[in-house]
Amino acid sequence: MNAKTRVAAIEGWYTLEDPPHLIGSRCCSCGSYFFPRLGSYCRNPACDGTTFAEVKLSRTGRIWSYTNACYQPPPPFVAAEPFVPFAIAAVELAAERMIVLGQVVAGVTVAQLKVGMPVELVLESLYAEGDEERLVWKWKPLEPRP
């Protein structure tokens, strides 16, 4: 069986390295972070910066809130047959002081999630198409430390 080619479902939003990171921008003038990336204008009203450094955002954070999708979302969501419900988390990144949404890894249900729980960013399939596995970032609960 041939392994599928791993490609990003949304290009330029995250790295495909191991471990993966979300790709953000940091304003060279005021230091504000942005995700997704910004290229030519800073959105801080006190800043007229036009140059940005590409930065890898923190790949761990804490759950701000969470829910799940029990009904199959409409396109452009690409659903498996049959549809498998999945959990969704809003995760607070401490250094960037921002909240980023994302699916929670397959197999983890809302019953296993808690506000404040530490999670890490991983890549998992969003859907498969032909020979390609379309990868996306997902949040995965961090194993309790010994």
Next chain:
Amino acid sequence: MSREVAILGVGMHPWGKWGRNFVEYGVHAARAALKDAAVPWPDVQFISGAATMRCGYPGYVAGATFAQALGWQGAQVNTSYAACASGSQALAAARAQILSGACELALVVGADTTPKGFLAPMAGYRPEDPDWVRFHLGITNPTYFALYARRRMELYGATVADFTAVKVKNAAHGAANPNARYRKRFTPAEVMESAMVADPLRLLHVCATSDGGAAVVLASLDYARRHNLRAPRLAAISTVTPRFASTEVEMPDIATDSAAVAPGHSFRASIAAHAYEEAGIGPEELSLAEVYDLAASLELDWYEHLGLCEAGGAEALLRSGATAVGGRLPVNPSGGLACFGEAVPAQALAQVCELVWQLRGQAAERQVANARVGISANQGLFGHASAVIVKV
């Protein structure tokens, strides 16, 4: 100089899933509002339409479409698009024309025909559009409602029973409203038996999408005086944007602003604050509120964002019965979105219609006793505030 204008008349086409062209609903509502105001259509000098956007294009330019349907008569025209806040923007455009002296009589119309199921964006590969990205990831509108609901449970000890109580309350209000789509009372058990949509929210906690139309006739205070009309006054419209850094994750965004170098702000708390400042009144003077209960749990957030109680006090306020008709400060006496479902460009105007009927004492079984001041609150996708204060 007063910044108030008179609301001479209001009208609606009943909400439902009628499946007809939205122009029909808009004309029905407009004619009802003109009749209510006792104003002939040819006298209207400015028509302001609230537009809807389906599949990424406006489809119709609403202002002129309504004007043509009512019969071209040369009025100046405006079309506003701001998703759920479209109605308030159209209202604000009409008010500005009147206050500037450019006209003294204006008609504002919003109407919509909605598709079945989830509202969803245009197809294709469009990663530059955050609305496309979040749907691609499977993040629908109820996802956001549920994230806020879970947050309330965590921070303030809200329970699913509280969300259910909001639905049961609003369903009871709407049961007597002839314009509501759903006029059925629900028991808590029936709500809890409905299917889970986005944990902890079930189908009966989340609003539907509906067809409907609403219209408002505005006039200068001078016009109302000359024609000897006693009318409620439009005292404030808030259409503010968020402030950077906006720290609550807002539909349709994937991420919030970063508060790393700028102070964090709550968008929804700023919406009513601006309206109160403009009207020169505070929440203690309110008789009622119409708020955007896209999900039952969001009504509780609005209690706090409107200053009806402190942060974390919404559940106690609800449980006290204060926000039911007959209570101290009824919220959503119309039945709210729980009973209407959302007809996007008409909804903010429908809220104003209810405030006006309440302030004129014409709300029948759902009448709030001695109603003198009402506020509406709503929010349009991408950062459009919408709050309106009406007073007698």
